[in-house]
Amino acid sequence: MDARTVLAAIMALLTALAIAFAALPARAQSAQLPGFADLVDQVxxxxxxxxxxxxxxxxxxxxxxxxxxxxxxxxxxxxxxxxxxxxxxxxxxxxxxxxxxxxxxxxxxxxxxxxxxxxxxxxxxxxxxxxxxxxxxxxxxxxxxxxxxxVDSDEPLPFVSFGVASEHRVGDWVMVMGNPLGQGFSVSVGVISAFGRSLSGAYDDFIQTDAAINQGNSGGPLFNLDGDVIGVNTAILSPTGGSIGIGFAMSSDVVINVVEQLREFGETRRGWLGVRIQDVTAEMAEALSLEDARGAMVTDVPTGPASEGGIVVGDVILSFDGQDIADTRELVRIVGDSTVGETVRVLVFRDGETETLRVTLGRRETAESAATPEVEGAPDGTTSSEILGITMSPLTDDRREELNAGNIAGGLVIEAIDPASDAAEMGLQVGDIITEVTQQPVATVADFQARIDAADAAGQKSILILIRRDGTPRFMALTIEEEETEGELVPAE
CATH class of the missing domain: 2.40.10.10 (Trypsin-like serine proteases)
Structure with missing residues (x-):
């Protein structure tokens, strides 16, 4: 039998199968597709x-x-x-x-x-x-x-259980039930589009789905195929106000702990570490000689659990209670889920080495900011200088009051920035106060230059600076620019 004959036989078989399927009753055809009726009846x-x-x-x-x-x-x-x-x-x-x-x-x-x-x-x-x-x-x-x-009921009520959202994958089937647009009980289905979406909150961990979520679905469950709730439908992204296939449900991995606390205490009781933090960029990691750009960089340590446990500004928190920290969102979520009063191990990167500290957590809801006393500053009348495209001058008493920086000792105020400089590209602004360079305090422009010279001698390509803007501290990494010496063109002899 030649190839042409074999191909003709295969085509004839496929045609026969297609005709046979088309002849099946609609009910038999639908049985070949996944259905959700049993799941709806279950939950x-x-x-x-x-x-x-x-x-x-x-x-x-x-x-x-x-x-x-x-x-x-x-x-x-x-x-x-x-x-x-x-x-x-x-x-x-x-x-x-x-x-x-x-x-x-x-x-x-x-x-x-x-x-x-x-x-x-x-x-x-x-x-x-x-x-x-x-x-x-x-x-x-x-x-x-x-x-x-x-609610109080004379009879036991039907109920559903939570599942573990993190055990699922993008592409898994999910089902939404609720009261969209006031139309009463309604069902829509779709798949998980993404995990770990953040909208605006510090504890956000949303599941994104293309299952239809509309106004009125808020607060309803996102089910997996086992009938477990893996999310609470919360929001949609839409220019029209109706579903366009981008809906968000708060992950059950977050909701379970919140519900347990509300049920036991009537309120949440989140762990509190007591630090201000920011993500570690690749440039910051290079300036710190940190192998990977991960963890949470500590920018401020007010009076609280972290300061009592030995955490200082400039530490990079790499793990918390045995869990590796990828970024600030992850640290905030893990700390918030921790037990108030619990003593945990915190692994930090400091001065090129790792160190393990023990910190006893406070409670976030009752944490109070300690007032920091006013400090004396540098004398008035100092002049400004330019380094790395940044024109700066020492922080004086007059500028301290103007910039609402009464709790800052020393520091350099940015007066102007070269728009073509690395400083402008990294987002530094006029009025920012530089308090540390390479994790050492600076009070004069000479201090700033000395830190640059030391970093350059050590072969570093960038330096880490700590700024305060409107009272909020933040680390940034600046490239050290090498000045090129202009020469005269001399003809060859």
């Missing part, structure tokens, strides 16, 4: 609609009429509606909002978003079977936008 009764109401300022207890701005009718309607209130001012009215949630225990604990119930004086829970119950607010955490509610 649907634990998903709830949430309606909140609150008293807000308004006019006449109802919606305001719509009249064109600047219209002759505008003043008439305003005067008329103001007269409806007994005191002549706006009369209050009740406003309603909708959201979603899910039951996590048979005795009636319910998880939702904080923004769903924020400011509400009445929270009503509607179950899939039409039963409605009034909910009590147990606690909220605005930092993760999570709230915990409680």
């Amino acid at each position: 649907g009764d634990a998903v709830v609609n949430i309606t909140t109401s609150s008293v807000v300022a308004g006019r006449g207890g109802g919606p305001d009429p719509i009249v064109p701005e600047g219209s002759p009718l505008e003043d008439f309607f305003n005067d008329f509606l103001d007269r409806q209130a007994p005191d002549g001012g706006p009369s209050p009215r009740r406003s309603q909002a909708l959201g979603s949630g899910f039951v996590i225990s048979e005795d009636g604990y319910i998880v939702t978003n904080n923004h769903v119930i924020e400011g509400a004086d009445e929270i009503m829970i509607e179950f899939r079977n039409g039963v409605e119950l009034v909910a009590e607010l147990i606690g909220t955490d605005p930092n993760t936008d999570i709230a915990l509610l409680k």
Whole structure:
């Protein structure tokens, strides 16, 4: 049998299979595709609609009429509606909002978003079977936008459990259930698009999904195929206000700890290390002789657990309680999940070597900033100088008051920056105060130059400087520019 005959036989077989599949009933065809009906039946009764109401300022207890701005009718309607209130001012009215949630225990604990119930004086829970119950607010955490509610029921309630979000992969199927746009119980499906998304919070760890999430889905569950909740639907990215396939659910890896604390204490109790930190860039790593650009660079250590444990400005935190630290977000999240009062090992990189310190954590919610006394500064009347494209002068008492830098001793104020310099490219600004160069304090321009000369002699390509801008410290790495000597062109003899 030649190749042409074999190919013809294969094509005939494929055609026959296609005809046979097309002849199957629609029900048989759909059986070949993944379905979610069984999953909906498994978990649907634990998903709830949430309606909140609150008293807000308004006019006449109802919606305001719509009249064109600047219209002759505008003043008439305003005067008329103001007269409806007994005191002549706006009369209050009740406003309603909708959201979603899910039951996590048979005795009636319910998880939702904080923004769903924020400011509400009445929270009503509607179950899939039409039963409605009034909910009590147990606690909220605005930092993760999570709230915990409680309802009383004569019968045990259907509930769902949390899964471990980090055990999943991009591309895994997920299902959203909730109350989109007030339409009632609704289901949408999609896949995990990404992990570790951050929107605006310090503790953000969002799962991105293309499953449809709309207004009203907030607070509802993101399920895996086992029926476990791996996220709490929170936000969407959309120019229209409707789903375009970019939705975000707070990871269960964050939510579980928050819910446990709200359930036990009615509030969160996060660990507090007591440092200001920033990410380590490749340039900073080179200036520090740090092998990899990772960890969290300490920029300030106010009075607190870190200072008592021996952490100092300039340390790079490489691991915390045995967990490697990739960046500042990871450190903030790990510390926040740690137990208040726990003593942990912190591995830092300092002066070219690693050192292990023991720090007893405080509580973030009750941490208070210690006032730092005013310090005397350099005498007035000093002149400015330019180095590396930066024109700077010592910090004087007058400039200290002007720049609200009463707690800074020494330092150099940036007066001007060459727009073509590395300093401008790295983001230095006029008014920044340079307090350290190569992790040593500077008070004069001569100090600055001496640090550069020492770094140049050691073969470093960049130096690390510590600045303060509006009271916030930050490290930056600057390239050491080599001056080229101009020569005369001499003809060859």
